[in-house]
Amino acid sequence: MTASEQRAVSVRDVAALAGVSVGTVSNVLNRPHTVSATTQARVQAAMTELGFVRNESARQLRAGRSRTLGYVMLDGGNPFFTDVARGIEEEAEANDLSLYMCNSDNRVERELSYLSRLEQQRVQGILITPSDANAPILDELPRRGTPLVIVDRTREADTHCSVAVDDVLGGEVAIDHLIELGHERIAFVGGPTSIGQVRDRREGALKALAKAGVDPDRLTHIETNALTVGEGRNAGQRLAGLPSRSRPTAVFCANDLLALGLLQQCVSMRVRVPEDLAIVGYDDIEFASAAAVPLTSVRQPRRQLGRSAAALLLRETREPDHQHEKVLFTPELIVRRSSLAMD
Secondary structure: OOHHHOOOOOHHHHHHHHOOOHHHHHHHHHOHHHOOHHHHHHHHHHHHHHOOOOOHHHHHHHHOOOOEEEEEEOOOOOHHHHHHHHHHHHHHHHOOOEEEEEEOOOOHHHHHHHHHHHHHOOOOEEEEOOOOOOOOHHHHHHHOOOOEEEEOOOOOOOOOEEEEEOHHHHHHHHHHHHHHOOOOOEEEEOOOOOOHHHHHHHHHHHHHHHHOOOOHHHOEEEOOOOOOHHHHHHHHHHHHOOOOOOOOOEEEEOOHHHHHHHHHHHHHOOOOOOOOOEEEEEEOOHHHHHOOOOOEEEEOOHHHHHHHHHHHHHHHHHOOOOOOOEEEEOOEEEOOOOOOOOO
16 A cells, blocks of 8 residues: 555544444543453554554544643743743643643744644643733733733733742842842843843842942943843943943842853953852853852742643633632742852
8 A cells, every 4th residue: 555545543443453333442542441451452452453543633623622731932042941841841741731832032923923823723721921921912812712821920910820930039139148248339230121020130139229228329230132141241241341440349140141141251351250240140040050150049940930830721721710820939049159259
């Protein structure tokens, strides 16, 4: 038989070989507890011999319910988001679900395209780290029947379930740490400010300075175009160009990729870390502890974020009248050599 003449093995083929009804084969696939062990074994043997592959798409179409979730992450190149995705994947797997993972690359048009495709695929629900948490599409999808949970973002209105970390508190604990070490000339490296987390972490930094009696206007803001290693290196060059008498002695970066880029630039310019410049990052990705100078960072529970968000989404798909929940995790400062020289 040529490839063009081949056809998929059907349930009827399995039933004929096993000597049972089509209904019995269906029960083995969907309600095995209703079939005797002997019959199950005979049907399974027929499936193996024929090379039967279940048509999951057809089953979902008949049931009117998908067995797939979708996650639209903001930046697939950032280990933070891949760790969040792993948490989502773990929860999906535990509930016998598949997961589509999409990378918007922080581009609105790409985000909209993925949301449209996921909706067309009739996924059971969507998790998203949006470029704009207040985008109208996030309201439209649930109204059209696709449950949606916001990850690593929050909304003021109680219109969606969301899972995030208290980034204002995270910025505050980072600056508290640097102030306790005696630093007063501190820089904040992060941007663009259109990103909510950047604004919140900077707000926390300003709050900590005010609490310590330090004029918040003394916080030097080195705004970046993105939260990347390359932008961190550029920030290091810009810091080096500041007058020595006003140059910051410590830097709080809006994420670890910026901090790692800044650290690379310091090494290349022979700036000692932390003796000449203390550095604190944010996220505590795996590379933070493995850096040439291990990086102090504000830790986010990345996998737990993902698992919690997926659990909320599944609850929403099963309980349409549920009350929306906002889960807010508390960040934790992990101190390493980049801010505090240790014996």
